[in-house]
Amino acid sequence: MTMITAIDVCKSYGILQVLKDINLDVARGEVVCIIGPSGSGKTTLLRCMNQLEKINSGSLWVNGSLTGYRIIGERLLPLDEHEIARQRRSTGMVFQRFNLFSHLTAQQNVALGPVEVLRQSPKVAAQNALELLERVGLAHKAGAYPSELSGGQQQRVAIARALAMKPDVLLFDEPTSALDPELVAEVLKVMKEVAQTGITMIVATHELNFAREVSHRVVFMADGRIVEVGPPEQILGDPREPRLKRFLGAIGSKDAGAKHEARAVLLSGSSA
Amino acid sequence: MAVETLNEPRIGIPAATLPRLNVATATKIRRLRPLRLIQVVLAVAFLAFITNAFARAAIDWSVVREYLFASTTFIGLGFTILMTIVAMTLGLMVAVLLAVGFGSTNFVIRWMSKSYVWLFRGTPQLLQLLLWYNLALVFPLVGMPGVGYRSTVELITPFVAAAIGLGLNSGAYMSEIIRAGLLSVDVGQYEAAKAIGMTRGKTLRKVIFPQAMRVIIPPLGNEFIGMTKNTSLASVVGFGELIFVMQSIYFYNFKVIEMLMVSAFWYLALTSILSVGQFYLETRFGRGFKDGRQK
DSSP, rough: OEEEEEEEEEEEEEEEEEEEEEEEEETOOOEEEEOOHHHHHHHHHHHHTTSSSSSEEEEEEETTEEEEEEETEEEEEEEHHHHHHHHTTTTEEEEETTTOOTTSSSHHHHHHHHHSOOOOOHHHHHHHHHHHHHHTTTTTTTTTTTSSHHHHHHHHHHHHHHHTTTOOOEEEEEETTTTTTHHHHHHHHHHHHHHTTTOOEEOSSSSSHHHHHHHHHHEEEEETEEEEEOIIIIIIIIIOOOHHHHHHIISSSHHHHHHHHHHHHHHHHHHH | OOOOTTTTTTSOOOGGGGGOOTTTTTTTOOOOOHHHHHHHHHHHHHHHHHOOOOSSSSOOOHHHHHTTOOHEEEEEEHHHHHHHHHHHHHHHHHHHHHHHHHHHHHHHHHHHHHHHHHHHHHSSSSHHHHHHHHHHOOOEEETTTTEEEHHHHHHOHHHHHHHHHHHHHHHHHHHHHHHHHHHHHHHHHHHHHHHOOOHHHHHHIIIHHHHHHHHHHHHHHHHHHHHHHGGGGGGGTOOOHHHHHHHHHHHHHOOOOHHHHHHHHHHHHHHHHHHHHHHHHHHHTTTTSSSSSOO
């Protein structure tokens, strides 16, 4: 049973083509990590999946329905705003910069969608929100505003907010890239726990260890294309494509990378 | 340039030679500020001069006192307050519709919103008031086929002309304030709201406007205070607000300055109250923004 199917998906901004013939199948319950250099189209692919961006050609299916259109016989009717909003409910999104609603407390952030979109009673939604915050380890911060939370805490609230909508698939757009190094672990831990519940997850990330441990498959993207797909052991341990080898060479092997970086710092330091 | 290692001081002052001091406990010398003293003296002198001038001027303060709390004054004041509230409410409704219209995906709505602002911002407010008041000269009857018609003269009372004239005009100005407020909210907030399945209307009401208010309120407070005083324009179409009442009085008792002093007092009182209200609104909508920026 497939949850997300992309067939020949293309997306461009003006003359800049950011997605080129993307073909991808994600099964129900599967956890897929998308890795690749910045500008490779990871984020855009995720944004197309929940229709923050419109694809230019191909077709993109989420949980059996074509995104953005209704099929009438041989023809397509573009969905209106309300129908798109309805379709988006099947995908939850966690953003790189958290995007918590800054005028609402953590609990209100989580409860807003259920009350306004799912028409839950405010009381029930508040109770559910508290339980979700408990799951991400932040029940004690229920009354805190986003500005009073650390980046890691904000991102955990954002995960709870996405979960509150009971989506079929969760999309993570580089969820730890905007975090201080010491806060990354707490977010990854929560994501790992969420993955273990069996929900479908697609995670654009630079955290190769997370990809290795948690994902069923890893997708490597570069220059708007999917270059290589496979199980994490193979992609990260035995890459075939030269582009992927180069990418892993640049960021992958931690020790070599660290030494390389240290050398770079020394060099730039002495020349200054 | 020589490469230095970073853990050695560049210049050699041994720490032991520095005096042992604590800025918290050491006795401090008071700085003299001779300029400040001069400023105070000048300000007091100026105030004394003004007070003296007004006390000796040809103003009959007993008349001012007499009319300050007269019932006719309160009637005019009441109508000023009423008109401020009515025109401001109308203006705000127009402004919000326009600001939302600017961001509409429908180009007809966008174009209409822009044209409205162009028209109402491009002509004097006084002119607009007079046009509304004299609407009957252009359209003697107003109404709809099948519903019935009414005489425009009956319909456009001074109150209606002033409310429409002031409201529609201020709406054009305030729409830009609201638009600025909407622009001030991070685009990520729109996206996060979309991502949980909210429509544009709901996003604006539940996510964007509550955050935009923080930016909107200070200039809107300005507009409110401006409107309080702009209602005086309505006196030209015969609406009985404060200035109109004061003028009516000095037309028969010739105490022009006295009456104007009375109205000045009450305008100041009104705008002072509004300033306080603005302060509380800003505190209310500043929730979640405790980052040390100036509120």
